[in-house]
Amino acid sequence: MRGRCRTARGPRGGAWSALSSTAVRLGAVAVLLGATAAVGPGAAAAATEASGTPAPYAFTDGARSIEGARSTAEAPPLEPGTAYRSSLPSRGKVSYSLRLDATSNAYVSVTAVPSPGSTVSVIDGLKVSVQDAQGNSCSDDTVSFGAARSPHPIAAWGRREISPTKPLCRSAGAYYVTVERADPEGEGSSPDAWDLELLAMTEPRTAKAAATGAPGAWNSATPQPLQGGTERRRGGAGFTGATPLDQGVWRDYIRPGQTLFYAVPADWGQQLAVTADLGSIPSGGTGYTPGALDLALYNPARGHTAGVSVGYDGEQASGSLPPLPPVDHANRNAAVAQVSAMRFAGSYYLVAHLADSVADTFGDGPFAMTLRVRVSGEPRGGPGYAGESVPEGAFEVSDQDREAAAEGVPVTGGDTAMRVLAVGGIGTGSALLVGLGVWTVLARRRGVA
Known part of the structure; x- marks a missing residue:
């Protein structure tokens, strides 16, 4: 502070120029941070909710554009840890390539x-x-999209696993990821292309030989839905902008055709149980929409793990995910897909979609949705990886993840300033005021000096 006062006593033009330049830079940074917060995935969802037109999906900021090839010979490479944006035609396959070593598991x-x-x-x-x-x-x-036939973001995953029980796909070299529609004939589906987001991840080998047997016995009884007062959490519009949740009862509002994303950190040894409630409407209803609310669970590699579909007749309705085992590295050896998918610690994604056909019978909403999230069991040590995942920290739960879940603020690469802005709800206009405020304070200091 003394140094700043001595500078102020120097030549008037130089001191004022330095102060003005500093104020401009600080004001610009504030504006930039505010604007970034305002156009982020969560803000995009809020803007579309306000306009009444839900955004179909918020792609990862900076995702690279890439075109899938019709032949594996021309398949463009995917770099683990990098998000890509592509498209899928209504007919035919598109392919991408991966260059893998002989020790890491890979997921796309x-x-x-x-x-x-x-x-x-x-x-x-x-x-x-x-x-x-x-x-x-x-x-x-x-x-698949489910019985409601409502178009919405869905994700499938591919795997290259290194295991003594799986003799194929263990060599280093080129691998190919092929993407196609489940109904290639397209009967009953629009012929337009779909947008795609691709993300490849790698999981390092364990320091010690991993267990090759099936996981041990676990409590498969369906727990009672978590009770208690509700707290408001606004869902994100994509995987990257998923709103963190910890154990609790969370309230949100969803419109027909809208998809909301949430992230629940689950550490090694912890068990997830989730129930979704759809609230009644004041006027009741005379119709019925099968599969009105679709709730899907994806693991930290964005692999589909489990789901539940809830019909709706205008009265309150509820559905729970099937019982899931505690997170365990050995789960990958299970024959049941939803057990095998609970194979690593990290953020598990809850994706809620309200069918667009709900509007035909019950109006445009929004409809009250309650998520009852239970995370039971004490965290325990993991398998002991002999290296880092790509992206780093993908298969672990950090203190920052737990703090984000408690606050409901997405982790943005450890950027504390962004998280502070998000918590405070500072938008572009507030950021401008912050910049002007900094300028005013510096100007007053100049006057005192």
């Missing part, structure tokens, strides 16, 4: 985003497959 998640207003059939959906250079199948996964 593909999120499909049909255009609002398009149609999808009951059996339509997304299929993702992984093959090695010899054409051996490493994995395949298919996810």
